[in-house]
Amino acid sequence: QGLKDANGRPIEEEWMEFDMDRQGFSQEYQQLLDKIRRRTAVVGVIGLGYVGLPLASTFHSAGYFTIGFDADLEVISALERGQSYLEHLPNSTELFQQLSDSEKFHATSDMSRLKQVDAILICVPTPLGENFEPDLRYIESCGRSIAAARRAGQLVVLESTTYPGTTREKLLPWILEGGCESSLGRDVFLAFSPEREDPGNKIHQMASIPKLVGGLDLPSSNLASALYESSFKQVIRVRSAEVAEAAKIVENVYRSVNIALVNELKMVLNKMNIDIWEVLDAAQTKPFGFHRFDPGPGWGGHCIPVDPFYLAWKARSVGVKSTFILVRRSREEQEQEQEQEQEQE
Template sequence: MKDILQKIENKEAVIGVIGLGYVGLPLCREFVRGGAKVLGFDVDPKKIEAIDAKKTYIEHIPDETIAEMVESGLFSATTNLDRLSEPDAILIAVPTPLNKMREPDLSFVENSCREISIRLRKGQLVVLESTTYPGTTREIIKPILEESSGLIADNNDFYLAYSPEREDPGRKDFTTKTIPKVVGGYNETSLQVATAVYKLAIDTPVSVSSCDAAEAAKILENTYRSVNIALVNELKMLFDRMDIDVWEVIDAAKTKPFGFTAFYPGPGLGGHCIPIDPFYLSWKAKEYGVPTRFIELAGEINTAMPEWVVNKVMHALNDKGKAVKGSKILLLGMAYKPNVDDDRESPSYKLMELLNKFGAEVEYHDPHVPMIRHKREYPQYYGQESVELTKENLQQFDCVLISTDHQAVDYAFVCQHADLVVDTRNCCEDAVVKA
């Protein structure tokens, strides 16, 4: 342990990052800025080609940042997994989706660990960053790493930790560097090594007693948001029946300086965390015979929101004397949140699918998503391009459905020229059906 701690202190340790997406690439950036040598790994050759060309593929990380990283001489990226033996610390930041049965799919994590295991050398640190249920690092990751390597974590042949990502694309007030980083080690020596590594890039590592505690902390963060968003979504549907504006109610409630945190309704949940992570915990809870009623109920409400929104669109068109079948609908926003190009798990895809099933012709506009990239769940929309937001284009649609509240969109212009606007984000006041 003294050897690797000395290498870390001298900034001689090489940091490997598996997965160069919305989590992995910002992590690489902060380690490079901290003076560490970083080797990135990804199975997508297009990402490696972009990095080699000093070009970005994530909107909020500009070309200049990629160029800065590469030109520093500290950062390189590869698809060659044989080089996993080179880093002193390997951080895993790969997807942890749900399968069709809404059960945890750890295949990306497991495959990454198998690749590490056959190359694992004594003294390396392996850290999982992907969100998962408590017990994953200890029960799944550790046995895989030990299986092919012949190394034993309990003997400190290698070090093992869990440190959940807290990336929030597009956020201005906090960065990867300034967001406190929870770190849980498999044992005390693993915790010391992992904490020392993260101090190279992160201002405030926060140590907890175990990998399980760190895994549970991340699940708690996202379950908290899921449950509270479900609450306001349910109240939105109730207040709609009561002819009360839920947005006005929230604005009034949040004037209380204590005891209330504002959450806002929407057309469904998006991103790679809140729609998925709570189900990891509810799945694991079954092993212990403990019902997770809040999580299950929140999931039911949030996943049902796209259908509720589509129903509002159908009624709004009906009031105009039109059927949804054959109507032309413009979806405003494919990203799951404002002002970013991140469309992972975006409810806009479900809205588009539902409207298509009812016979509507759906196009979209999103200044941050010029073309729809390949989606495992919605391959049929690959290659569809954003339409220009002009007066003439708006007038040809029977309905404009606002799904994402991007600042770059002029919503007053939309309401002025669209025949019908259904607003799920409280963007407009004129000629609007709130949904």
């Protein structure tokens, strides 16, 4: 759907068997692919938080000259001093020291330097607005900064978690700033690649987590895949940016719903004097069809409490009222009701 080569010809099934050097791609495409292959491409990461900083470090370690952009001057100054502000990251002291000592890493808040960058990776927050609607203001601000500094031959990849359609419907117009859509796939390339980082997880570290990549068109998919393949162990190309966006949010909704379910089961079984842990130990002996989630304090972190609202909002915008996606919310409401009932008793 909507996948086209540089000449505007639709690309259907064969695109999954991609040929990066296929005839017909633009000169800008060929030049950027060549830079990625030689690792002479400059990588820029916007937003140097829990996601962006390890990502910048991953590309820096792979040999790319890397520029980190952040709006927060304290972040820039801490990076220049080699002083960690992300305590949960494993080896954070060494990581910050390594970046600050390196001539191949710069940190800046000067967004005009985006002009120097060949591949721009966006890792800014995606919070909720007052009415639990998606708040894309940080992505918009990045899109507008990119538009102001844009030159031909740049790849932009959105990594922030968001609802399906954001890259094509929102980020692309912000970057093109009312400009010509036909420049997509010729002199500007756009893709989505979700961040599956789990800060503090010592087993699954960034470069070893399979990386999903979906472009807005074939040239964008090719370039984004080539870039990530040079630095990550496994890259999985999906058909479109929308598939990649949806995959990430589905992963988090799946967790959110299952956490809600197991916590509810614990309450129910408690009342029956049955130990949930024994039940889960027993249930997980089934070799198929059961994936264990353990009861816990509920939802935490940046993502699980927020992401379901993004999908539910998008579902509503296409006329679907979702029952399960926001099960978390109704659960909280249920608990509040229970507390109120207990107080009244």
